[in-house]
Amino acid sequence: MLSPKRVKWRKQFVGRATGFAVRGANLDFGDYGLQAVEEGRLTARQLEAGRIAISRSVKRGGKIWCRVFPNIPVTKKPAETRMGSGKGNPELWVARVLPGKVLFEMNGVTREQAKEAFERAAHKLPFKTRFLVRE
Template sequence: MNLLSTSRSWLSVSRPPLALPTISLGLASPRLGLTLARFRSVLAPRKVEWPKRQKRRLPVPTGGATKGTTLSFGDYGIRIKGNGARLTQKQLLAAEDAIKRKIKVVKGAKCYMRVFPDLPICIKGNETRMGKGKGTFEYWAVRVPPGRVLFEIGGAPIRAELAREALRQACHRLPTMMEFIDRTAVPRLGNLLLEPQTLETSSPVTAKA
């Protein structure tokens, strides 16, 4: 076998195609043709039909519904006391990080977030003339009514003192008044606590003949 045939046989070997690196972005950019992904640390919806919406007012539970005012996953939690609030993505992440940093000493302890920022907030610059359409997107937020549970702690047995301290640090990151609750907490309808009705037993009345 000569040298030319050897070089030809070496060139005829099939090689796998080179894999091009992919870049993950948090924003949709179909023109670039890149692989888009939403990171786990980013609180943002995966798909948005209308990127610009109205802020609207805070919801008020006037119909009597108490869903979301008691614990569902953990043993301790915090819920809004007083007026509702519009919480931003950064505020929720800061509160969640404060809770996880405090309860990481307990093996298996988890932090549950009961709300999710899916409201796009658009802001126009200062000293801008009227018109020219709606402002540009700035951040994600969520409208939370009064009495709604925001964070829960569970997954493993944890002392009430440690859970109270972790949730207290989370309350300092939120711009509203909160209250500490546990499994024995009653539902809240706005600013009204729905206490269970107690049946009053009375002695039977004996009828006279």
């Protein structure tokens, strides 16, 4: 799964995702794309599951670009631990996704193949998405 090689700080504040994606909102590489309609947090596992679903759907044909990277650590305290005694340890990595962000792009396949592949990937993601086509 994806995670940063090294980070400056092990633990981050939770933060807040507000507004719309300004950067990464257009198709830059492929002819077809999957764009987020809602905001949310995309874990490395969900991202990998979506990527595998796309890859298997097109039978490893075409080229796939993943436009997001999970660079935010999420901490969790162990089960049955009393309150206090500091913040928990990093458990997983997430990518903060704003509405309008392009998650995946694809090239070298037909429109029908791309649409079906992105529909399969969308089932693995925790927010609504839409299919994009380069004009």
